[in-house]
Amino acid sequence: MQIDQSEFEAIIQKHPQKKESLIPILQNFQGEYLYLPPVALNMVSQALDIPLIDIISVATFYNAFSLEPKGEHQVTVCMGTACHVRGAPKILAEFEKKLGIEAGHTREDGKYSLDEVACLGCCAIGPVVVADGNYHAQTNIRNVDKILKMLEKEEKKEQ
Numbered sequence: 001m002q003i004d005q006s007e008f009e010a011i012i013q014k015h016p017q018k019k020e021s022l023i024p025i026l027q028n029f030q031g032e033y034l035y036l037p038p039v040a041l042n043m044v045s046q047a048l049d050i051p052l053i054d055i056i057s058v059a060t061f062y063n064a065f066s067l068e069p070k071g072e073h074q075v076t077v078c079m080g081t082a083c084h085v086r087g088a089p090k091i092l093a094e095f096e097k098k099l100g101i102e103a104g105h106t107r108e109d110g111k112y113s114l115d116e117v118a119c120l121g122c123c124a125i126g127p128v129v130v131a132d133g134n135y136h137a138q139t140n141i142r143n144v145d146k147i148l149k150m151l152e153k154e155e156k157k158e159q
Contacts, residue, residue, distance in 0.1 A: 008040045022044065075115070080120065094141040095144055
């Protein structure tokens with residue numbers, strides 16, 4: 001993806017140039033680029049007069065932000081205690097096998113990112129998988145193919 005600094009400036013200029021604008025600006029970058037490009041973080045640091053280390057601290061604290069490029073489709077497997085004891089490790093392993101990547105990575109073609117989280121707070125319906133923002137309850141390894149087919153179907157609809 002080609003990065004145009006004028007696009008970064010336009011995103012920053014949509015917001016008041018105050019420290020309180022940091023998270024909304026980061027959300028805009030994340031939504032537009034699927035991660036927080038380093039050049040953009042430097043520009044935000046200068047525009048809002050916030051040390052870069054503080055911006056990186058915010059960006060790494062919240063799971064909604066990523067410092068690495070994410071795929072077009074994002075799959076997250078909850079590994080919290082309730083999901084773990086109900087088979088989440090096997091589900092994660094199946095996604096890794098089907099997608100050809102390990103958790104925490106994005107496929108080389110940029111199509112999929114696979115992540116694991118400590119807890120999604122959906123313990124009663126676990127194991128839970130979130131695929132492109134859609135929660136899939138009581139998931140098992142047989143559901144992995146269904147979830148991936150749903151993502152493919154949505155992609156074809158958008159084209």
